[in-house]
Amino acid sequence: MTSAPVCVLGLGLIGGSVLQAAVRAGRDAWGYNRSADAIAGAAEAGYDVGTDLVAALTRAAESGALVVVGVPMPAVDSILAAVAEHAPSNPVTDVVSVKAEVAAAVARHGLARNYVGGHPMAGTNESGWQAADPTLFADAVWVVGVDDDADPDVWRQVASLALDCGSVVVPVESTEHDRAVARISHLPHLLAETLAQAGASGGALALGLAAGSFRDGTRVAASAPGLVRAMCEGNATALTDVLDEALAVLTRARAELADHRSTEALVTAGHAARTAYEQHRRFDITDIEPGDDGWIERLREAGRKGGVVRQIRSASPG
Amino acid sequence: MTSAPVCVLGLGLIGGSVLQAAVRAGRDAWGYNRSADAIAGAAEAGYDVGTDLVAALTRAAESGALVVVGVPMPAVDSILAAVAEHAPSNPVTDVVSVKAEVAAAVARHGLARNYVGGHPMAGTNESGWQAADPTLFADAVWVVGVDDDADPDVWRQVASLALDCGSVVVPVESTEHDRAVARISHLPHLLAETLAQAGASGGALALGLAAGSFRDGTRVAASAPGLVRAMCEGNATALTDVLDEALAVLTRARAELADHRSTEALVTAGHAARTAYEQHRRFDITDIEPGDDGWIERLREAGRKGGVVRQIRSASPG
Numbered sequence: 001m002t003s004a005p006v007c008v009l010g011l012g013l014i015g016g017s018v019l020q021a022a023v024r025a026g027r028d029a030w031g032y033n034r035s036a037d038a039i040a041g042a043a044e045a046g047y048d049v050g051t052d053l054v055a056a057l058t059r060a061a062e063s064g065a066l067v068v069v070g071v072p073m074p075a076v077d078s079i080l081a082a083v084a085e086h087a088p089s090n091p092v093t094d095v096v097s098v099k100a101e102v103a104a105a106v107a108r109h110g111l112a113r114n115y116v117g118g119h120p121m122a123g124t125n126e127s128g129w130q131a132a133d134p135t136l137f138a139d140a141v142w143v144v145g146v147d148d149d150a151d152p153d154v155w156r157q158v159a160s161l162a163l164d165c166g167s168v169v170v171p172v173e174s175t176e177h178d179r180a181v182a183r184i185s186h187l188p189h190l191l192a193e194t195l196a197q198a199g200a201s202g203g204a205l206a207l208g209l210a211a212g213s214f215r216d217g218t219r220v221a222a223s224a225p226g227l228v229r230a231m232c233e234g235n236a237t238a239l240t241d242v243l244d245e246a247l248a249v250l251t252r253a254r255a256e257l258a259d260h261r262s263t264e265a266l267v268t269a270g271h272a273a274r275t276a277y278e279q280h281r282r283f284d285i286t287d288i289e290p291g292d293d294g295w296i297e298r299l300r301e302a303g304r305k306g307g308v309v310r311q312i313r314s315a316s317p318g
Numbered sequence: 319m320t321s322a323p324v325c326v327l328g329l330g331l332i333g334g335s336v337l338q339a340a341v342r343a344g345r346d347a348w349g350y351n352r353s354a355d356a357i358a359g360a361a362e363a364g365y366d367v368g369t370d371l372v373a374a375l376t377r378a379a380e381s382g383a384l385v386v387v388g389v390p391m392p393a394v395d396s397i398l399a400a401v402a403e404h405a406p407s408n409p410v411t412d413v414v415s416v417k418a419e420v421a422a423a424v425a426r427h428g429l430a431r432n433y434v435g436g437h438p439m440a441g442t443n444e445s446g447w448q449a450a451d452p453t454l455f456a457d458a459v460w461v462v463g464v465d466d467d468a469d470p471d472v473w474r475q476v477a478s479l480a481l482d483c484g485s486v487v488v489p490v491e492s493t494e495h496d497r498a499v500a501r502i503s504h505l506p507h508l509l510a511e512t513l514a515q516a517g518a519s520g521g522a523l524a525l526g527l528a529a530g531s532f533r534d535g536t537r538v539a540a541s542a543p544g545l546v547r548a549m550c551e552g553n554a555t556a557l558t559d560v561l562d563e564a565l566a567v568l569t570r571a572r573a574e575l576a577d578h579r580s581t582e583a584l585v586t587a588g589h590a591a592r593t594a595y596e597q598h599r600r601f602d603i604t605d606i607e608p609g610d611d612g613w614i615e616r617l618r619e620a621g622r623k624g625g626v627v628r629q630i631r632s633a634s635p636g
Contacts, residue, residue: 190584191568193588194509196588199595205488205622209495210503266512
C-alpha cells in the first residue's frame with residue numbers, strides 16, 4: 001500500500017517538490033503541469049512529467065495512484081473537475097495551504113469519499129519548479145486532514161506519502177487547520193507586508209539603516225504576490241478574525257506607548273509567547289490506528305495537543 | 319588621532335563588542351561595568367575591565383580617551399553625571415539605540431560641546447558580555463550624529479572608531495535617526511511581539527504547525543524584554559507615529575479582506591516595498607570633510623540619500 005503510485009497535478013514549488021521527494025523515496029510518480037515552459041528541464045532531469053492532464057489522470061485511474069492536487073487555490077476547481085471526470089475513484093489529496101475551501105470544492109465535485117486533505121508546512125520565498133527540492137519536506141510538519149467520515153485507507157495513503165517525503169504528520173480537522181494557519185502562516189504575511197511599507201515610507205535613510213529585525217520581519221513579503229494572495233484570500237474568514245485579534249493587541253499597545261511611554265504589557269506577553277513557541281515539544285501518537293473506534297476524534301484531539309504520527313502500520317496485517 | 323584611547327562604559331552586548339573590536343583594531347581600550355558578575359572571564363581573557371567608574375573616567379581624562387556610553391537608556395543619565403564630573407573635557411559618544419533623548423541628556427549635563435552620538439545597527443537576540451563579539455559590527459551600518467554645532471574633530475574620532483570596528487558610517491541628525499529607526503528597528507519589535515501572541519493564542523496546535531514565516535516574524539520577540547522596552551520606550555514619540563501608520567495600513571487591509579476577500583492593495587504595496595529594500599544601494603560620500611563649510615547639512619543630505627562614509631582623512635594634513 002505504501003508503494004502506491006503518485007500522480008502530482010501542478011508542479012510549482014510544492015507540487016514539484018512532492019514529485020521529486022516521491023521519486024527519491026522509490027515511488028512510481030509522475031506529474032502534470034499546465035505550462036511546459038515552467039517545467040523546462042524536468043524531463044531531461046529524468047522526471048516523468050507532461051502537459052496532458054487527461055493522460056496523467058487516465059494513468060492514475062489505471063494504476064490506482066494517489067492523486068495529489070498541487071495547484072494554487074484559484075485553479076483547484078478546474079483540476080478537481082478533471083479528476084472527477086477521469087479518475088473519480090482514485091484516492092485524492094492536496095497540498096494547498098487552506099483546507100476547508102478545498103474540502104468544499106472536493107465535495108461539490110463528488111470526490112469527498114476518497115479525499116483526505118494535506119498541507120506540508122514548508123516553503124521558501126521562491127516559487128516554481130526551478131525552486132523545487134526533494135528535501136523541502138525533510139523534518140517538516142505535514143498536516144493530514146481528519147474531517148468527518150475520512151476513509152482510513154485513504155488516510156493511510158496520504159500519511160504514508162508525507163512520511164515518505166521525510167515529514168511528520170499532524171492530524172487536524174480542516175476548519176481547525178485554517179484557524180491555526182491563519183495565526184502562524186497568514187498573519188505573518190500580512191504583518192510582513194505592513195512592515196515593509198513602513199520601512200520603505202522612510203525612504204533611502206530608513207532602508208539603509210535596516211538591519212536584522214527588518215530583514216527577518218519582512219522576509220516573506222518577498223514571496224510572489226499571487227501566491228501570498230491566493231493563500232490569504234482562500235482563508236479570508238479565519239484570517240479576518242486573527243487580524244482583528246492582532247489589531248486589538250496593537251491598539252492597546254499604541255495606547256500604552258502614547259499615554260504611558262510604556263510597552264510593558266505588549267513586550268511581557270510577547271516574550272512569554274515566543275518562549276512558549278521555543279519550548280513547544282511534540283509527542284508521538286502511537287496508540288491510534290486509522291479505522292479504530294473513534295479514530296478520527298482521537299487523532300484530532302492528539303493533534304491539538306501537539307501529537308505527531310511518525311509511522312503508519314500496514315492496513316491489513318499478515 | 320585615529321589611535322586615541324577608548325573608554326567604554328557599560329559592557330553588555332554592544333559595549334562589550336565595541337571594547338573587543340577596538341582592542342582588535344589595535345586601540346588602547348578599557349571598560350567599566352557596574353556588575354562584576356556580568357563580565358566574569360573578561361579580565362582572564364585579557365581585557366582591561368573593572369567596576370570602578372571613577373578610575374575608568376580618571377584614566378580617560380588623563381589620556382584624552384574617547385568615552386563611549388554603552389549602557390541602556392535608563393542608565394544613561396547617571397553615567398553622564400559621572401562623565402561630567404570626572405572627564406568633562408573628553409570627547410563623548412554613545413551606542414544607545416535612540417539619539418534625541420541621549421543628546422538631550424548630554425546637554426543637561428553640559429557635555430554637548432564634546433558629544434557626537436552614535437548607533438551601530440547590529441545586534442543579536444542575546445545580550446550581555448557573554449554574547450559580545452569583536453566582529454559584531456563588521457560590514458554593519460554605524461550611525462554617527464550630525465546635529466547642529468557638532469565638533470568636526472569629535473566627529474572624526476567617533477567615525478574613526480566605527481570604521482575601526484569594521485562598519486560603514488551613515489551621518490544622520492538625531493531626530494531623523496529616531497524617526498528612521500522607529501520604522502526599521504522598533505516597529506519590527508512591536509509587530510514581532512504581537513505575532514508571537516497571536517500564535518501562542520492558538521495553543522499547541524498552532525505552535526506545532528509554525529514554520530519559517532512565524533519563526534522569522536517572531537525572532538526578535540526572543541530578545542530580553544528589558545532591552546526591548548528601553549529601546550522602544552526611549553523612542554516613544556516617533557514610534558507612536560509609525561505605529562499609527564502601521565495600524566492605518568492594517569485597518570485598510572482588514573476592510574479589504576473582510577469586505578472583498580482581497581489582499582491585493584496590501585500585498586502589492588508590501589511586495590514593492592520589500593523589493594525597494596532589496597534593491598537599496600549605498601553610495602560612498604567622498605567629497606565632504608568634517609569642518610568644511612556647511613559640512614553638517616551636506617553630510618545630513620548625503621546620509622538621507624543613502625550615502626556612507628568609508629574613510630576619514632587625518633584632521634591636520636602634513
